Amino acid sequence: MAKSENNEVMFGARGRVGNLVVFKNFGNNQTVIAKRPRRPENPVYTAKQIEVKQKFREAVVYAKGVISNTDLAAIYQMFAKPGTSVYNLALADYCKSPEITLINASGYQGQIGNQITVRAIDNFRVTEVKVSIYDTVDALLESGLAILSANNLDWVYETSSLNTSLAGTKITAEAKDMPGNSTVETITL
Numbered sequence: 001m002a003k004s005e006n007n008e009v010m011f012g013a014r015g016r017v018g019n020l021v022v023f024k025n026f027g028n029n030q031t032v033i034a035k036r037p038r039r040p041e042n043p044v045y046t047a048k049q050i051e052v053k054q055k056f057r058e059a060v061v062y063a064k065g066v067i068s069n070t071d072l073a074a075i076y077q078m079f080a081k082p083g084t085s086v087y088n089l090a091l092a093d094y095c096k097s098p099e100i101t102l103i104n105a106s107g108y109q110g111q112i113g114n115q116i117t118v119r120a121i122d123n124f125r126v127t128e129v130k131v132s133i134y135d136t137v138d139a140l141l142e143s144g145l146a147i148l149s150a151n152n153l154d155w156v157y158e159t160s161s162l163n164t165s166l167a168g169t170k171i172t173a174e175a176k177d178m179p180g181n182s183t184v185e186t187i188t189l
Helices: 047-068 070-079 086-095
Strands: 002-005 015-017 021-026 030-035 099-104 115-121 126-134 140-145 154-158 170-177 182-188
Touching: 047 070, 047 086, 070 086, 099 170, 099 182, 115 126, 115 170, 126 154
Parallel strands: none
Antiparallel strands: 002 030, 015 021, 021 030, 099 115, 115 154, 126 140, 126 170, 170 182
């Protein structure tokens, strides 16, 4: 693969030249010259490949929706790096779910006002974190939204009900991002 930057002869060239090479434009002044991709005539896809293809189709629809919505496009534009379009950023955001890297329940003693901290990250933005507390027989004791802390990384949930039996209590955190992807993690005390 060859790259051509700021080349007045090749500037803006795109498309296929016979069956040999293709020209692609990236960024502001970058043209890539690559070998023409070949696809098999009758591909056989695995279940995982079909799942990935479907997810990508959905991501394309989401990204097109973002660029047609001026409010959403403006949010993505604020975080787009040079050479990255709003469309590409939205596409990548749809394809990646948030990660929960920590559920810190060291401050939880079963009392009202105790705090549980959840660290959730995403390639773009985590929009909400919901914390649920279940007793030893999986009955829901309480549930609610956590508040983003000042470090923009941790989400803090303040408990609102008593729990007299801590051993075996389950704390579940669910993080969501802009496209609605969610991740759920659970710890047991």
